[in-house]
Amino acid sequence: MATIYLDIDQRIQSSLVPNDSGRSNVETILFPESYLQRLTPEKRKLLPKRILPLLRRYQKFLISKRRINQNALKTLYQRDVGKLVRLNLRIDSGVWAILGVIAAAHGVSRCFLVNYMIWLDESGVGNSIDEKINVGSPTFQDSYSYIWNLDLVQNRITKTLEFTPNPIRFLTAEDILHHYRE
Numbered sequence: 001m002a003t004i005y006l007d008i009d010q011r012i013q014s015s016l017v018p019n020d021s022g023r024s025n026v027e028t029i030l031f032p033e034s035y036l037q038r039l040t041p042e043k044r045k046l047l048p049k050r051i052l053p054l055l056r057r058y059q060k061f062l063i064s065k066r067r068i069n070q071n072a073l074k075t076l077y078q079r080d081v082g083k084l085v086r087l088n089l090r091i092d093s094g095v096w097a098i099l100g101v102i103a104a105a106h107g108v109s110r111c112f113l114v115n116y117m118i119w120l121d122e123s124g125v126g127n128s129i130d131e132k133i134n135v136g137s138p139t140f141q142d143s144y145s146y147i148w149n150l151d152l153v154q155n156r157i158t159k160t161l162e163f164t165p166n167p168i169r170f171l172t173a174e175d176i177l178h179h180y181r182e
Helices: 033-038 041-045 047-064 093-106 110-122 125-134 173-181
Strands: 024-032 084-092 143-151 156-164
Touching: 024 033, 024 093, 024 110, 033 084, 041 047, 047 084, 047 093, 047 110, 047 125, 084 093, 093 110, 093 143, 093 156, 110 125
Parallel strands: none
Antiparallel strands: 024 084, 143 156
């Protein structure tokens, strides 16, 4: 019997923040026209700078919540929100990578996830997240791993997001008071 060995050590690996090309790239994101019309020219110009604070605020919520798209076969690109407008934004490459892994784990596009975070923010969800989850804990996890498993024998697709640290250790009000009493 003959044996065929397949080279399974194929991978693509890059620096999160490349040294040669700078920290950011121009990326295209679709926004609902109705949203863009509500923005002043100054706020529209600040859209690229808004993505990192949104990720800082919502990433723990997003990685721990039920997945947005329950169908692992499909990627959701946009909700039916009317006409969409393409904007080219200069976005930090590390931010784009984190956005991509969280979006992939949810079965949605980066555009969808950016608009979803904006919707969460405008709905006031971020205030409770800041009070309950973000106080005293690190802004981002140390590492993220997205696994897309296609099991042809079991006819199953699984998308998994793993991250460390998990659980997240953070200071409580009691910890802070105890520290100052000593």
